[in-house]
Amino acid sequence: MARRLVLGDLRVQELEHSSGRVSYTILEADGSVRRLADGFLRSCSGGTDRTYAYLLVDHLRWLEFEGLAAETVSLQDLKRYMGAVGAEFRGPYGRPWRQGKRPYGQSALDTTAACLKGFYLHASAHGGSRELAEEFSRTRLPTKSDRRRHFLGHAIQEMPTNPLRPTRTVRRRHPKMPPEGARGALYEEFHSARDRMMVTWLADGGFRIGEFCGFHLIDLHLREGAACGECRGPHVHICHREVNPNRSRAKTKPEWTIRDGVVTGGAVRRASPAMIHTYFDYMTTEYPRDAGHGMLMVQLHGKNKGQPWSTAGARQVLNRAGYRLQLGKINPHEFRHLFATNVLDAADGNTLIARDAGGWASATTVDEIYGHADVHDPKFAAALDRVWEEQR
Template sequence: MARKLLLGQLRVQEISHRDGRVSYTILQPGGSILDRADGFLVRYAGAGTDRTYAYLLVDHLRWLESEALSFESVGFQDLQRYMGAVGAEVLIPFGSPWRVGKKPYGDSALAGAASCLKGFYLHQAGLGFNRALAKELDLRRLPTKADRSRSLLGHAARTVASNPLAPRRPRRRHPKMLPDGARGELQNVVSSLRDRMAIDWLSDGGFRAGELCGLHLSDLHLRENAECGECRGPHAHVCHRDGLSNRARAKTKWSWRLEGGVIRGGLIKRVSPAMIHSYFAYMMSEYPREAAHGMLMVQQHGLSRGLPWAAEGLRKMISRAGVRARLGRIRPHQFRHSFATAVLDASNGNLVVARDAGGWASVETVDEIYAHVDIHDPIFDAALRAVWGVA
C-alpha cells in the first residue's frame, strides 16, 4: 500500500545562499524538506521559474492531500479535475471550487500550472513512481508553423512535446493598455521627482517593475559612446541579480559582467532624452548622498528612507496615482503593453524591432500579444479591395 507522503500544511520556503543566489523549496509542518518536490524544483533554481513553480506546486500538493491522493495513486483524470478546479469561476459539482476566496487562474497561470505538473510527474516517473501517469502526460504532436519559425533555418523536429493539461483557449492580444493621455495625467498628480522619473522610465523604456527597481547606478550609461562600447547612444544595462535587499529581480537572464568598474552585457535598453532629464532632476534633488547600496530607486519616507525601493512600492505608487488622476487602477505593466504597441506602430509592424526594444524572448510573443493592424492603413485597405474584387 502506498505510503501517505503529504501530512499537514505544506509551505514554500525561500533559501538564500552564501553566493547571493535565491532558490525555493517546499517544507512539511515539522520543517523538513519534501524531497519529492525539492528534487523537481532544484532543476529550475536560478532559471527564473523556480519561485512560480514552487507556489504552483504547493497548491497542487495541498489539493492532493484534500482529495486523499498520493504521488503514486493520482491519475490523469485527477489532474484534469484539479486544472478545472483552479480555473473554475463558478461552483463545481460536489462542493466549492478549490482556492475559495481567491481569484481563479487565468489562461497564463493555467498554462504555467500545466507545465509545472507535467514536469513534476515526469520527474516522479524518472524516480520509478507512477509511470502510467507519465505515459499519459508525455505526448507528442506535429510541429506548427510557429515551431518551425523558432528553429534554425526553419527546420524542426518531426514531432514536438505536447501538454494535455494545458488550456485549449486561444491566446488573445493583450487589451490592457494605458488610457489615452495617462502619462501626462499621472505626472500631474505625483509630487516626487522619483515618481516622475519612474513614470518616464516605464513609458519610454518599457521596463518591468522588477527591472526598474533592480537597476544600479553603475548600470546606467547615459552619454554618447559610453565606455562599454555596446551601444552608441545613452542606454541602461538590465542585469539579473539575486539576493537584492528589495527582492527586485529582472526576469530576463542575459549574461553580464563587471570589468574595470564598467558593466558590460545584460539586456541593453535605449534611454530617451526625457528619461535622462528626469534622472538628473531626481539625482540632484532627492537622491540621498549617504546611500551606499548604489541602487537607483530608493524609498523617501519613514525609517526606511534611503533604502532600495521594492517593486511592490512602485506598483502601489502607480495605483494611487491612477486613482488620484481618475484613471482607475493603473499597473506598471500597462506601460509595457503601451510601449510595445507604440514601437510596433512606429516601426510599421517590425516584430524584431519591438522584440529587442522591449527585451522579449521571441518575436512570437510580440506577435501573439501586441501585434495588430491599422484598419485605415493603405496596405490593409488595398488587401481588402483585392479580396473584394474592387478597384
C-alpha cells in the same frame, strides 16, 4: 530566516539565505518539509521556483482532496486536474483545495503544465511512476514556428511535448492603458525627481516594474559610444539578479557579465532623451552620496532612507497619486502596454520592432496583445465613417 506566506494544511514557505538569495519550499501542517516537492523546487531557477511553489501547492492540496498520491497518480488524473483548475464552473462543492480562488487563465494553465511535467519527471527519478515519466518524455515533429525560433532550424528533428498543455488558441487581448493624460498629470503632481523619473522611464522605456526597481548604476550606459560596444546610442542593460537587497528582479534572464567594470549582455534597451534628463536630475538632487548598495532607485524618507526602493513602494506611490488626481488605481504595467501600442503604431504594425523595443520573447505575443484595431483609435473611427458614408 523564514516567513510564512500561505495559510492551510500545506503552505509555501519563503527561505532567506545568508547570501541574500531567496528560495521556496512547501511545508506540511506540522512544519515538516514535503521532501519530493522541496527537491523539485531546489532544481528550479530563481523566480521560477516561486511561481512553481504556488502552483504546486494547489496541486498537492488537490491530490489530498482526491485521495491520490504523487507517486501513483495517472496521466488521466492530471488531465482531470487541469480541467478542474481551468473550469469556470465550480461544481456543487466548489474548489475547497484552492480556497475560492479564480480559475486559471491560458497563461497560468501553460505554466501549470510545465510545472507538473517537471515535478513528475523529478518524482519518477525518486521512486515515482515510470509510466507517467514515459508519457512526459515523448517528442513530436517540429512545426514551422519551432524552426523559425531556433538557429539552424533545419537541423531540428524532434521537439519535446507536454500532454497536459492545453491547446493554444489565438485570442485577442485588450490590455488596460493608463487614463488619458496620466503621464503628464502624474509628472506635474510629483515634486520628487525620483518619482518623475519613474513615470518617464516606465512610459518611454516600457520597463516592467521589477526591471526598473532592479537597476544598478553600473547597468546604465547613458552616453554615446559606451564601452560595452553593444549599442552606439544611450541604453541600459536589464540584468536578472537573485540577490538584490529590495528583492526586485527582471523577468527575462539573458546571460550577462561584468568585464573591467563594464556590464555586457543582458537585455539591452534604448534610453530616450527624457529618460536621460530625469536621471541626471534625480542623481544630482536626491540620490544619497553615501549609498553603498549601488542600486539606482532609493527610498527618500523614513527609517530606511537611502535603502533600495522596493516594487511595492513604487506601486504605492503611483496608486496614491492616481487617487489624488481622481484617475483611479494606476498599475505601472499599464505604461508598458501604452509603450508597446505607441511603438507598434509608429512602426506601422511591425511586430518585430515592437518585440525588440519592449523585450518580448516573441512577436506572436505582441501581435496577440497589441496587434489589433482599437475601437477608440481615430483611424479606426475614420475608416468606419468612410464606409458608412459610401453606403449612404
